[in-house]
Amino acid sequence: MLVNADLALRAAVTPHQYQWIASPQPGVERVMLDRMGGEKGRATSIVRYAPDSWFPHHPHPGGEEILVLSGTFSEGDTHYPAGWYLRSPPGSCHQPSSAEGAVIFVKLRQMKQDESRPVRVDTRDVSRWTVRNGRECCPLFSDDIEHVSLERIPAGATVFGAQVEGAEMLVVEGSLREREQEYERGSWVRLPPGTYPDLVAGRFGACVYLKTGHLAIPVSLDGASC
Known part of the structure; x- marks a missing residue:
């Protein structure tokens, strides 16, 4: 799948252009902003978790970057309200979920393979x-x-x-x-x-x-x- 895949070209998506697409996991939808490949491809998305939705524990071989836009996003027993920035390097694993529901901005497989340091920043601080x-x-x-x-x-x-x-x-x-x-x-x-x-x-x-x-x-x- 290719969505705004030519990085040399300008691209823009405004909220009235959002097209919510179901993910493989019930209760989780996403807007594809750019993408190269399928479920395991390079991707930038807005992702919406319904209350009490979750993903099984899984790895991120190319790393994952998240900005929590609303609600509360959780990794296991650690909870991140709106405003948190999470950066997990290639080879990291997690089990994401949201009890109350959340909207997050996500970038997948866009890190250098030698990046190794997790980052967690509370931008409300x-x-x-x-x-x-x-x-x-x-x-x-x-x-x-x-x-x-x-x-x-x-x-x-x-x-x-x-x-x-x-x-x-x-x-x-x-x-x-x-x-x-x-x-x-x-x-x-x-x-x-x-x-x-x-x-x-x-x-x-x-x-x-x-x-x-x-x-x-x-x-x-x-x-x-x-």
């Missing part, structure tokens, strides 16, 4: 936030290639002040605007290298999951990182 380049930032992950953060962008401010070498965004709060196009809360946007002077925060500002650098990591046809 004010001590995690700093001011960088004139706006609030909560760093989530960074290595020699990839940089992930939450960014609070003031109303009308540009998202990128200079050329960017590819980026991926999820609007967590507020909205972004680009000329006549508005990207409201829940919108996902992937941008190829370029300059984007018209991409600005909406009238009430925006909080955005921002990821850069990763689009340069080559992938094989089965979605695994090369």
Whole structure:
């Protein structure tokens, strides 16, 4: 299966374009944002857990990245309310579930194979936030290639002040605007290298999951990182 699979092309999905598709597990649905391959392929998705839904214990040979958007997401006996960022490296295993229901942003098989450190960040913790380049930032992950953060962008401010070498965004709060196009809360946007002077925060500002650098990591046809 191929969905927005050419990483060199711009792609965007707004909430009114969501198409919820059942997963193999009852009570769990997802919106496919980009995908290369089937159930074990490289994928970016919005995933919705109904109350008392779960997945069997399973491994993630290519790693998994999660941002909890609403509800509470659980791994075994550990519970993560909205605002938690989870990054589990290649070779990790877990048994996910949600007693109350949850919506999460998920990226699968998009890590370097030598990544080994689990990451857990509570973005509600004010001590995690700093001011960088004139706006609030909560760093989530960074290595020699990839940089992930939450960014609070003031109303009308540009998202990128200079050329960017590819980026991926999820609007967590507020909205972004680009000329006549508005990207409201829940919108996902992937941008190829370029300059984007018209991409600005909406009238009430925006909080955005921002990821850069990763689009340069080559992938094989089965979605695994090369």
